[in-house]
Amino acid sequence: MSKARVLIVDDESNIRGLLEEILSEEDYDVVTAGDAESARQSYAAERFDLVLLDIWMPDTDGITLLREWAEVGKLAPVVMMSGHGTVDTAVEATRLGAIDYLEKPISLATLLRIVEKALAHPQAEQRRSLLPPILSPIGKSETMRRLREQTAKIALHDVHTMLTGEPGSGREAFARYLVSLSSRAQGPFVEIVGSALDADDCRRRLLGDDTEAGVLERARGGTLFINELADISPEGQQLLLTILEDGHYRSAGSQTDRDLDVRIVCSCPPRFDQGLRDFRRALLAHLSVVVIRVPPLREYAEDVPELLRYYVELLVDTENLPFRRFSVAAQNRLRNYPWPGNAAELRNMVSRLLLLGADEEISLEEVESELSTESPQTDLLVQQDLLAMPLREAREHFERAYLQQQLQLCGGKVGQLAKRVGMERTHLYRKLRALGVDFRQVAAED
Numbered sequence: 001m002s003k004a005r006v007l008i009v010d011d012e013s014n015i016r017g018l019l020e021e022i023l024s025e026e027d028y029d030v031v032t033a034g035d036a037e038s039a040r041q042s043y044a045a046e047r048f049d050l051v052l053l054d055i056w057m058p059d060t061d062g063i064t065l066l067r068e069w070a071e072v073g074k075l076a077p078v079v080m081m082s083g084h085g086t087v088d089t090a091v092e093a094t095r096l097g098a099i100d101y102l103e104k105p106i107s108l109a110t111l112l113r114i115v116e117k118a119l120a121h122p123q124a125e126q127r128r129s130l131l132p133p134i135l136s137p138i139g140k141s142e143t144m145r146r147l148r149e150q151t152a153k154i155a156l157h158d159v160h161t162m163l164t165g166e167p168g169s170g171r172e173a174f175a176r177y178l179v180s181l182s183s184r185a186q187g188p189f190v191e192i193v194g195s196a197l198d199a200d201d202c203r204r205r206l207l208g209d210d211t212e213a214g215v216l217e218r219a220r221g222g223t224l225f226i227n228e229l230a231d232i233s234p235e236g237q238q239l240l241l242t243i244l245e246d247g248h249y250r251s252a253g254s255q256t257d258r259d260l261d262v263r264i265v266c267s268c269p270p271r272f273d274q275g276l277r278d279f280r281r282a283l284l285a286h287l288s289v290v291v292i293r294v295p296p297l298r299e300y301a302e303d304v305p306e307l308l309r310y311y312v313e314l315l316v317d318t319e320n321l322p323f324r325r326f327s328v329a330a331q332n333r334l335r336n337y338p339w340p341g342n343a344a345e346l347r348n349m350v351s352r353l354l355l356l357g358a359d360e361e362i363s364l365e366e367v368e369s370e371l372s373t374e375s376p377q378t379d380l381l382v383q384q385d386l387l388a389m390p391l392r393e394a395r396e397h398f399e400r401a402y403l404q405q406q407l408q409l410c411g412g413k414v415g416q417l418a419k420r421v422g423m424e425r426t427h428l429y430r431k432l433r434a435l436g437v438d439f440r441q442v443a444a445e446d
Contacts, residue, residue, distance in 0.1 A: 003029040010054040036060035055082040139303035155181035165294030168344030171267035187222025194228040197236030226266040297339040321354040329364040
């Protein structure tokens with residue numbers, strides 16, 4: 001019986017050489033390519049039983065190369081390789097015919113197991129979704145491990161799901177991760193912000209009009225993600241509630257009803273269900289069959305160094321920013337920063353530091369300078385010497401700093417702030433004015 005022929009495509013020579021050595025010792029016939037052009041030539045000239053294809057390469061990325069081969073004709077079994085991935089690349093690789101995924105750094109046992117499996121079951125019907133390993137949220141902390149496990153369990157049940165968390169905590173990313181593990185992974189993922197379902201447009205947005213299908217129709221067979229459920233108008237709430245209770249809807253211009261074949265996933269701020277007045281509790285009950293709490297970054301701060309490395313690599317690969325690495329001192333400082341803007345704030349900071357810095361190493365001084373400009377008028381409460389102040393002044397100072405930081409966490413929305421801090425909205429407005437907190441400015445900056 002002839003040896004199985006394997007093509008390894010990776011621009012990193014050390015990885016290429018290691019994989020070639022391992023697979024050759026396992027009695028595979030191995031050919032390597034260090035770039036897309038070499039891979040094209042080898043793929044055109046020979047027949048391969050398996051291709052190990054790196055996603056991120058400098059000249060032509062692996063997804064583009066996979067697409068080229070898929071368009072030509074019968075595709076050899078392809079296993080993608082990468083240290084990280086995105087929703088778009090994962091979906092595209094799956095759609096184009098990739099059958100599995102190797103996560104870097106690649107372990108020997110995993111490599112051999114996946115290669116054996118791919119060669120034993122090369123047919124398309126044996127594919128598994130690439131989404132779970134590529135999209136797994138970053139972090140080795142116990143908090144993230146438990147959250148991944150919880151999400152994986154919930155994904156198996158086709159029920160409407162609510163994600164609660166602070167702005168910037170990654171609720172949409174977790175919504176996509178949840179869907180990627182579900183039976184609707186290959187279906188459409190349609191997103192709409194809650195404020196778009198206002199009194200005037202909610203019917204058109206949900207059910208469509210003469211020129212465009214509504215989101216329920218576009219998401220049919222897949223998932224509708226409602227970002228910021230709290231912002232839906234009373235009219236939008238009533239219409240959505242009626243559709244959920246009936247289990248069917250009628251698109252604009254149609255003469256027949258359609259069954260509601262959509263999983264709804266929505267995002268909400270923390271403690272959204274407390275102190276509800278204008279929101280219909282019956283709708284909330286339909287949409288929160290299961291609730292997933294996405295934690296703020298400060299609750300898994302031990303993962304900050306890994307997140308820093310991840311975003312550096314991602315931004316270098318996708319936005320062609322210059323590579324820089326964080327010094328140990330800089331990483332330690334950022335582990336102890338409270339991250340009021342959560343993971344979104346971390347990514348934005350990494351982007352600025354890569355774009356504006358000069359040296360390859362990001363120093364502690366650079367990080368301190370970045371943090372000082374991030375929130376110039378809102379010092380951390382622990383940095384204030386409240387004990388040196390008279391009681392009245394200390395109380396006012398604490399309340400001002402507390403409400404400023406809480407308002408930033410609520411994206412400048414006083415309604416959410418009132419729920420978050422447990423105050424009646426009118427009283428809260430008076431308190432903000434008395435303390436000189438310009439909530440309109442905070443909202444504009446956010």
